[in-house]
Amino acid sequence: MSKSVDETVFDFFELLLHENDSSITGISKPPSHGDKSLQREAIGNEVTSLDDAILAERASVRLHQTITVTPEVQFAKVKAPSPNVVLSEVAPKVDKQSLEKLLAPVLKTEVKTEPKIIEELIQPEIVSEGKPVDDTEQPISFAAEEPLAVGREEAILVNKPETQLGITPPSITKDLQEVLDDEFQVLFFKVAGLTLAVPLVSLGGIVKVERINHIIGRPSWFLGVQSHREEQLNIVDTCAWVMPEKYTDKLAQSVNYQYLVLLEGSNWGLTCESLVNAVKINKSQVNWRSKAGKRPWLAGVVKEQMCGILHVQALVEMLDAGLGCQDSIG
Amino acid sequence: MKDTRNVAAVAASKDDVVLQWVTFKLDNETYGINVMQVQEVLRYTEIAPVPGAPYYVLGIINLRGNVVTVIDTRSRFGLQSAEVDDSTRIVIIEAEKQVIGILVDSVAEVVYLRRSEIDNAPNVGTEESAKFIQGVSNRDNELLILVDLDKLLSDEEWAELTQL
Numbered sequence: 350m351s352k353s354v355d356e357t358v359f360d361f362f363e364l365l366l367h368e369n370d371s372s373i374t375g376i377s378k379p380p381s382h383g384d385k386s387l388q389r390e391a392i393g394n395e396v397t398s399l400d401d402a403i404l405a406e407r408a409s410v411r412l413h414q415t416i417t418v419t420p421e422v423q424f425a426k427v428k429a430p431s432p433n434v435v436l437s438e439v440a441p442k443v444d445k446q447s448l449e450k451l452l453a454p455v456l457k458t459e460v461k462t463e464p465k466i467i468e469e470l471i472q473p474e475i476v477s478e479g480k481p482v483d484d485t486e487q488p489i490s491f492a493a494e495e496p497l498a499v500g501r502e503e504a505i506l507v508n509k510p511e512t513q514l515g516i517t518p519p520s521i522t523k524d525l526q527e528v529l530d531d532e533f534q535v536l537f538f539k540v541a542g543l544t545l546a547v548p549l550v551s552l553g554g555i556v557k558v559e560r561i562n563h564i565i566g567r568p569s570w571f572l573g574v575q576s577h578r579e580e581q582l583n584i585v586d587t588c589a590w591v592m593p594e595k596y597t598d599k600l601a602q603s604v605n606y607q608y609l610v611l612l613e614g615s616n617w618g619l620t621c622e623s624l625v626n627a628v629k630i631n632k633s634q635v636n637w638r639s640k641a642g643k644r645p646w647l648a649g650v651v652k653e654q655m656c657g658i659l660h661v662q663a664l665v666e667m668l669d670a671g672l673g674c675q676d677s678i679g
Numbered sequence: 680m681k682d683t684r685n686v687a688a689v690a691a692s693k694d695d696v697v698l699q700w701v702t703f704k705l706d707n708e709t710y711g712i713n714v715m716q717v718q719e720v721l722r723y724t725e726i727a728p729v730p731g732a733p734y735y736v737l738g739i740i741n742l743r744g745n746v747v748t749v750i751d752t753r754s755r756f757g758l759q760s761a762e763v764d765d766s767t768r769i770v771i772i773e774a775e776k777q778v779i780g781i782l783v784d785s786v787a788e789v790v791y792l793r794r795s796e797i798d799n800a801p802n803v804g805t806e807e808s809a810k811f812i813q814g815v816s817n818r819d820n821e822l823l824i825l826v827d828l829d830k831l832l833s834d835e836e837w838a839e840l841t842q843l
């Protein structure tokens with residue numbers, strides 16, 4: 350294998366973005382059949398190499414089963430637990446404490462100073478308040494159960510009309526960029542070797558995968574529902590949704606989903622195998638989608654971490670409509 | 680004041696009707712069907728196959744002199760078939776003015792649910808089988824999937840059954 354997993358993943362996302370751009374430019378100048386076949390071939394090669402890379406990485410992960418978090422991530426001691434945990438100033442690049450703080454309301458005193466695998470630290474339910482974050486000046490508060498319930502209800506009330514009335518879909522990321530500050534935090538999570546990022550402002554919470562009830566007649570990417578605080582969470586098989594073309598039976602069997610990344614303002618949860626870390630990044634560090642395309646859920650690519658960043662609002666609209674990753678919501 | 684409250688409570692409870700559901704198991708999930716549509720529950724008995732019957736028809740049984748068609752519920756729900764065992768049951772139901780049997784893994788209990796306790800099923804279904812899930816309800820941290828028996832088969836399929 351000539352490429353590393355990260356390089357391959359980066360190429361994969363770049364290709365997805367590039368494909369969208371070319372499909373738009375194609376309106377004025379339709380691509381020739383040769384171009385299309387070349388493009389398909391390129392995507393096919395990328396998919397194959399991504400598949401190989403992921404399988405290879407998964408093999409190597411099995412050899413080093415305890416490694417799930419980047420070594421530089423350190424967990425600092427958390428002071429006495431309080432209902433609202435305030436995020437203090439964070440390092441410019443890798444926000445070592447953000448994830449810990451995100452998990453703090455649940456972890457309480459269990460957080461230790463030594464580096465530890467995230468899985469060990471996470472309790473069955475970890476939920477963050479999904480309000481806009483000003484991560485430099487204003488502290489982010491992650492509240493416990495009561496404020497969350499109110500916050501989510503408000504978010505649903507605000508977001509529902511947009512989703513249900515089918516107002517212009519957020520096919521480009523301009524609206525997302527307007528919501529985000531110049532510096533914003535993202536949570537990285539992994540699924541089948543692929544790293545994805547979700548802005549913390551769009552994160553509804555994190556919940557451990559428990560009993561998933563299969564509901565018949567739903568698309569293959571719909572894993573089922575899981576009860577959570579007397580509500581039903583709709584669970585997406587992230588790998589099947591994001592990469593249906595490479596989601597083979599072999600890969601499906603090897604995937605071990607551990608957590609649900611809840612999407613703000615919805616009952617949707619994305620399955621993931623591991624949470625990597627929460628990092629503060631600058632808008633300029635993201636190669637943003639600039640034109641509408643087939644994949645409105647992909648806001649762009651985080652250059653340094655080489656992973657796709659999710660456009661949660663678009664993703665929720667697509668999931669509500671029962672669409673797959675390559676369907677258009679326009 | 681107290682009387683007013685009682686009247687309001689009664690009015691609220693009238694809107695919030697309590698329904699009874701017979702629950703059965705299929706492939707680790709619990710399903711519920713309206714008790715009013717259930718006539719009886721039988722232990723598994725030999726089912727005589729019918730040549731040329733649709734794929735979802737297991738065959739027929741003789742129920743006290745009446746011929747009853749038995750539906751393969753697993754097949755209808757898109758689930759893999761399973762071996763018949765001691766807990767397998769045939770639930771005799773009435774739907775669309777026909778009496779049929781549905782083969783299930785086991786029958787669990789009769790539960791009481793208020794209408795307000797029933798949530799909509801996730802509306803992302805594209806397949807035929809998505810139609811006959813009329814709602815879900817969370818009971819004791821276990822999800823109960825409520826089946827609309829009238830929609831278990833399409834109009835054409837119900838008509839087809841009468842021809843068997």
